[in-house]
Amino acid sequence: MTTTAVTTKIGIRDVRKVFQVRDAGEPFVALDGVDLDVREGEFLALVGPSGCGKSTLLDLVAGLTAPTAGEIVIDGTPVTGPGLDRGIVFQQYALFPWRTAQANVEFGLEAKAVPRRERRERARHHLDLVGLTGFEERYPHELSGGMRQRVAIARSLAFDPDVLLMDEPFAALDAQTRESLQEELLRIWDKTGKTIIFITHGIDEAVYLGQRVAVMTSRPGTIKEVVEVAFDSRAGDLRADPVFGEYRHHVWTLLRDEVAAAQVLERKAATSRG
Amino acid sequence: MTTTAVTTKIGIRDVRKVFQVRDAGEPFVALDGVDLDVREGEFLALVGPSGCGKSTLLDLVAGLTAPTAGEIVIDGTPVTGPGLDRGIVFQQYALFPWRTAQANVEFGLEAKAVPRRERRERARHHLDLVGLTGFEERYPHELSGGMRQRVAIARSLAFDPDVLLMDEPFAALDAQTRESLQEELLRIWDKTGKTIIFITHGIDEAVYLGQRVAVMTSRPGTIKEVVEVAFDSRAGDLRADPVFGEYRHHVWTLLRDEVAAAQVLERKAATSRG
Amino acid sequence: GSAAGAAKPGEAEVKELRYQGNAGSVTYPELAEDLGYLGDIKLKWVGNTTSGPQDIQSAATGQTDFGGAFNGAIIKLKAAKAPIKAVIGYYGSDQRSFNGYYVTDDSPIKTARDLIGRKIGVNTLGAHHEAVIKEYLKRAGLTPEEIRQVQLVVIPPVNTEQALRQGQLDVGTLGGVLKDKALQRGGLRPLFTDVDLFGPFTAGSVVLREDFIARNPTTTRTFVQAFAKAVDWAQTHPREEVVARFQKIIAKRGRDEDATTVAFWKSTGIAGKGGVIADKEFQTWIDWLAREGEIEPGRLKPADLYTNAFNPYANGSGS
């Protein structure tokens, strides 16, 4: 079971993911040779240009799709499907339209066979956490975009998995709500020791939240560099820390090069076609 | 036609929007007494806490729903439905799943009866603009979240309306792609003199793009303050300008107060219910 | 306004008669045509019929120009105020062609009284078979209350034999080929037959619309005459010759039908010479229907229902 180092929670081993796009002759390589170890209890931020394969990677870790080649292990066991140990917040919320906010949050708890009373309590608590008290009985279509996203966040938190996989969870939130949820998430992480993979487009957010920031290259996606983010202390306004700015800049530079590379690729494609 | 001042493009006059939430006794007031004039050719950024009614307001301007009270006029004529003069980018992309990226962009042009050849050209051009060359023949479900959003942006730009209504169009994009699209949008705006209402959660983005930034209060949504953003010159790196920081802070403060107020409201609701 | 086929006043009489045939068998007008009795009248086949009631309804509504059915059905149609008149009989029961009501050899049913509470299969309700059974029960002296306890069950003729053998029915009604084939297989015995009960009798007649008769008296006369002569021909010629003729006609008309059942033809079953109708052939069923409460007693007399006026064999016989 523990042939790998004890600190490795999620091992992503030379993973390749290929999509066959209908009639298109050659298959589309979304991920190639992705190698990444996420440590037990780590908060890993994942950044990369749009379309580089971040969501695809998360699906693989969640066990929702199988890699074309390579392997993903959790706690030393290869992933063969989804499990109660992993919770996921999808980029597109994925709420059940026929369930109220409350019932959506309770959904995962039903799967875990949490007793009804406790389910209700936990759902209420987590909806409150994301600032949706008073909206428990609303159906998704009666909520704003940001509210829906918050319901999805509340659902994953209430589900209380070992590993939390979050795909741009705060993208639709205003700055203040986002900040308070960042705090909340860090608090929960601190308290429970969850392992978190957190996809984001906010470099600030990545540096602020992540113990490490993994930067991906574009097409085919692979890990370009993993930046260790080490502050002397997390107390005080981290964002004001000059070290923060440095990290920020470093990640930004890595990403810019990638996006530039991607654009060159596109221009080429465009010109080669006429 | 021009009883109002010539500079007013969109007049939002004391608008109120109420939703009846099923069995809930009292109706839910989403917007109340919203008053706002958008000038001809103006780039107006709209910010506000999540769930304050920004999308609702955009729907009203688009003519997709009717206000409960109040009135919206465009060029002095009351809005009675959607029109070819307004284009909208929805918060949730709203791509047609049975159409490829290319065909999705062409969609609006078909409505405008643009000839087939030109349609194809324009769609290609705008997909290239948002960095999606090579993905023209992909169906939405074969694209990443950010890519879908870019298709939606390309569609609205290709549609080339007088008034562009954009609901967090860059929310799912990485920092670099976002920046380059911001530039692109500003360039187009500059060139064509469109009137743009741009909803965003990025305060930086709002201050950077908007000539004015309208800040909304939460529940019921109304305009709290409209901040004029005036730089001596837009040349150079605006974000580095110290004035930029000031505006940023001002808007941030306005918003924080609002979010705090909203949270107080919620706590009250929570305690009053036990 | 349904007399679509009738000639308008002042116009020449209708010379082409539309009718529905019977798959695998030859009707008398067809025989008459083949024998050359029809003269200037042409027949126009519009399809095959599924049942007597449907056939006479088509005639009554002007979809066709003539149709035939069990006399009881004709009475009912007339009672419903349809303007029709029976002009000639076309089928019936005699010692060679009859319907039997069969039980299995080991059945405890021996008399009419044993039928109380039992199930009898009939092809359709309210028609020939039901009428015969009710008459049988009445003549056997059962009270109306007892008669009500005899259950009639609708079952397609094809399924009758099998249902009887499987015990789903206590009595099965069989006639024609089905009867012959079932009896060949053995194990069945008749409880009674209609010919035992009534003696030879004509059971069904061909009807014309009254307005058709009024507007086309010559055509009507020619038609009924030819019909009657064809019946007479079949009544008087040897069975083999009739069957051969039928087979020839079937082959000639090219309707892609199966001619094997014709080989089982035994007789016309028509009691009156040339299809002449007798009063009692309607009166029996009028009485039955009145008993059943389906028609008001005394409202219909046989004379309202049929006429032998066009039948050349009518002199002296019948009413």
Place this chain on the structure above:
Amino acid sequence: MADRRSAPATGTALSEREPLELPTGLDRHVAPVAAPAYQPSVRTSRPSALARRTRRLASRAVTKSGAILLLLAAWEVLPRVGVFDRVFVPPLSEDLVVWYGLLLDGPLPEHLQASLIRSLSGFGLAIALAIPLGLLIGWYRPVADALTPLLEVFRNTSPVALLPVFTLILGIGETSKITFVLYACSWPILLNTVSGVKTVEPLLIKSARSMGLGPVRLFQKVILPAAVPAIFTGVRLAGAYSILVLLFAEMVGAKAGLGYLILDTQSSFRIPEMYAGIITISALGLLFNLLLLRIERRFSTWRTT
């Protein structure tokens, strides 16, 4: 500021108008998930609004029943003026008089009861069989592979052609009649369920699976609710068929029932009674449909407000 001043007046003007024509129609009808564009209830305090609403309701009632009334009128008048043959299409009023007679002291209640038992049993069984089967077929490839061909063969084989086989195997009692109804009702439910399952938003399935839902739970909590609208379309079709096929189910070995009544009266030329039977069957079907619509609405409150 002049603009702002004029706002209340203009606002009233707009709210006095009917709601925007196209958007409202859409939001209310086609796109029930979207927020109603317009909330008249907010303004019920104004008497004029109330009056207008009443008027609108009344006019809708007229539109709703207009076509029906026309049909009924035609049925009454056309036979009387001789366009239809009165013998075979008696005026509606005559049929209704007969119907009333049959209902009060005739055999109609008995027929109705016999038919209802058959219809409801067959229909109930069809639901109980076809929905789970449809879910399974839509869901599990192996089940679909194994069963689809066989089911397609049966679906394309007329139950009426098989009637002899039916009676052969099941006898001529109630079993074969109920089976017959079951057989006819199953197909629309089955097909619609399969199609409902196949068009469930994949993201929702992904989401549920990510929360560790097993296949059974996934069925129950995601696939089923998401497929409800499609399933109900099938159920409503089946509801109508369960009544309509009585005519065949009661063709063999029936002693009572509406189908039997119709067949019997038809072959006996008791035309008004036949129409009384047809009217009863239609009314029954309508009632049934109404009931199913009610239930459907209950199942999808989240859509229809």
Place this chain on the structure above:
Amino acid sequence: MADRRSAPATGTALSEREPLELPTGLDRHVAPVAAPAYQPSVRTSRPSALARRTRRLASRAVTKSGAILLLLAAWEVLPRVGVFDRVFVPPLSEDLVVWYGLLLDGPLPEHLQASLIRSLSGFGLAIALAIPLGLLIGWYRPVADALTPLLEVFRNTSPVALLPVFTLILGIGETSKITFVLYACSWPILLNTVSGVKTVEPLLIKSARSMGLGPVRLFQKVILPAAVPAIFTGVRLAGAYSILVLLFAEMVGAKAGLGYLILDTQSSFRIPEMYAGIITISALGLLFNLLLLRIERRFSTWRTT
């Protein structure tokens, strides 16, 4: 680094396995919109993969035809061993011999042609009428208000009960037969179209309307494509009915046709020929269904891979 070294080996191990059971099943079958979890085609260069694939296809073919073969075997054997009466249910082989005879030099082709013309005309007309009507009803409240009650009345009135009225009004020629097929086929198409229109994602409608699409365009470009899956379910149901109701359509005044053949042979006790007719009708239905499935697949390429 030890981890990385071992990766290729483990990778091979995984790719040697069958794809993850549940996810693959789902992605491929229920949720065709999702990316296929697993792409065997990428690895066809390896012979073992190819062999495995062939084996899998073969085993699927067996599952697919298993149930059918069982049915056919039962049909052949049960009459022979006496479970069924051979006279009433002749063994399949006998029926097939008769069928072959009818086909080669018998009247089957003629019957087939007559029936096909009726079925296809009625079915085609039903599509041409019911889809637009369904779209209108699903879309325009006023149309729905005006027509729904009337249509519900007709939907709940058996065409068979109305057969006399049909022939009365339309005569006993082809018109009434085709109308009969049309009548029976319309309901599933209509109901499914209405329900398809009503469940179109409202955001898509909003989006299209924001681009200024008029009602007609909206129909054509949004509502119709979005409702296609639901409509096709109705069309497939109707396809089967168009063949099945031949039995009734050809009950009155028919001179040829498969329904006529079945009724005729049944009443004259030519049992094997009757089964030949039933087999032909079923085969026709199956073929028709296959064709419709093909067309459906063409209409929804965006879904199915």
